[in-house]
Amino acid sequence: MFSMKRTRRAGIVAAIAVGVTIVAAGCAGGGTGDGGDGGDGGGDANLSITMLPKNLGNPYFDTSTGGAEEATAEFGGTFEEVGPTEASPTSQVQYIQTAAQQGAGGLIVSANDPEAICDALDEARSAGVKVVTFDSDTNPDCRDLFINQATAEGIAQIQVDLIAEQIGDAGQIAILSASANATNQNAWIEMMEAELEASHPDIELVEVAYGDDDDQTSFDKTAALLQTYPELKGIVSPTTVGIAAAARYLSTSEYKGKVALTGLGTPNQMREYVEDGTVTAFALWNPADLGYLAAFATQALITGEITGADGDSFEAGKLGTFEVEDATVLLGDPYVFDAENIGDFDF
Structure with missing residues (x-):
């Protein structure tokens, strides 16, 4: 099923207030002016x-x-x-x-x-x-x-570092990904698995679940993971939809404060869950x-x-x-x- 086409023209610029630029490259200069002054033709x-x-x-x-x-x-x-x-x-x-x-x-x-x-x-x-x-x-x-x-290596490393710190570098964890075919997700997960095996022998990855970048599916997958693995210590969700859905489930469950959650999310999505103690820390660009x-x-x-x-x-x-x-x-x-x-x- 396809959605109706949503069109935006350049003159109607979305008002997104980005307080701080995360990019390593420093801010330099303004825009390039009107299109077509640079390059050939x-x-x-x-x-x-x-x-x-x-x-x-x-x-x-x-x-x-x-x-x-x-x-x-x-x-x-x-x-x-x-x-x-x-x-x-x-x-x-x-x-x-x-x-x-x-x-x-x-x-x-x-x-x-x-x-x-x-x-x-x-x-x-x-x-x-x-x-x-x-x-x-x-x-x-x-x-x-x-x-x-x-870099895929950097993204994988930060997520492993965060979950290891939050669960004391020991215990069972699961990954809640997007779709099974997502190129970036699969690359990060493969590197996370390698890093866990090489440097975190006391952490056991019990399952990689897929929420298909859908809020309700990700919410339900979170519930299923917690029911299937009663000893689960943490969840890593390298997708902004997944981490927000997982946080929403944890925030009103008996697992809040007991099961760690980290991954990749946006501040506006995750702010309430950080402030209420459901989530300690997460990452993104x-x-x-x-x-x-x-x-x-x-x-x-x-x-x-x-x-x-x-x-x-x-x-x-x-x-x-x-x-x-x-x-x-x-x-x-x-x-x-x-x-x-x-x-x-x-x-």
């Missing part, structure tokens, strides 16, 4: 940007879309967000095809599956559309550039900055400022200068939110 560049998140109605992607829309307004492009309501492997194909048919200059996509959308992306690129993935990558052959929120960076990278590809080759560099407005390595641009390191600092952020 920029004046005639097609700066029509289409954003395709995994699914609509997801607070994380609402925030990243806001950042992309802000950037597109700064460089004078037009912006549209489209997408499915459910994050299934092939649900994005129709939107990719439509964007190409409508003559989009650039497509920014977070992939639900690394392979399922590749044929559609190849067709779009053959039609001249620049394809940038963010958050969750495709097969590298299917896109021009990947905007990585942080700034999704608004991730979308903002993805939009500027797309503009740089469209105008010819970069090609995606190693050593290419471009200006990303308020975030400063970024460099391409292995067809990837890295936003920065994960950031840990806790009771002392969560009030400083609004996204």
Whole structure:
């Protein structure tokens, strides 16, 4: 099932107040001005940007879309967000095809599956559309550039460190992931498993459950994990939908304060659960900055400022200068939110 198309134009910029920028790259300068001043042939560049998140109605992607829309307004492009309501492997194909048919200059996509959308992306690129993935990558052959929120190793490490600290480095834990096909989730989980085996012999990972990035499904999976494993000491949820649903369940259950919960979430989602003691600490990057960076990278590809080759560099407005390595641009390191600092952020 597909949702109705939701359209936003660049002139209607979402008001997302990001109190502090998490990106390691320092703030440098303002926007690039109107689109087309940089790179080859920029004046005639097609700066029509289409954003395709995994699914609509997801607070994380609402925030990243806001950042992309802000950037597109700064460089004078037009912006549209489209997408499915459910994050299934092939649900994005129709939107990719439509964007190409409508003559989009650039497509920014977070992939639900690394392979399922590749044929559609190849067709779009053959039609001249620049394809940038963010958050969750495709097969590298299917896109021009990947905007990585942080290294997979760094994301896996911070989550293992947090849960180990919170449960005293011993006991049973479970992972509550998004969909079984999510590229980024699976990479992080594989590295978490390796880190647990190598450095935390007294922690036992009993199950990886999948909430499909759906609030109710994730809520129910949390309940099932706690019923199945009465000795469970902690849950790691590397998905913003999952961690919020798990926190909602724990906050009114007998397990509050007894079962630790950490993972990846946004401050606005998790604030009440940190303040009421359900959650001690969790991590994330700034999704608004991730979308903002993805939009500027797309503009740089469209105008010819970069090609995606190693050593290419471009200006990303308020975030400063970024460099391409292995067809990837890295936003920065994960950031840990806790009771002392969560009030400083609004996204």
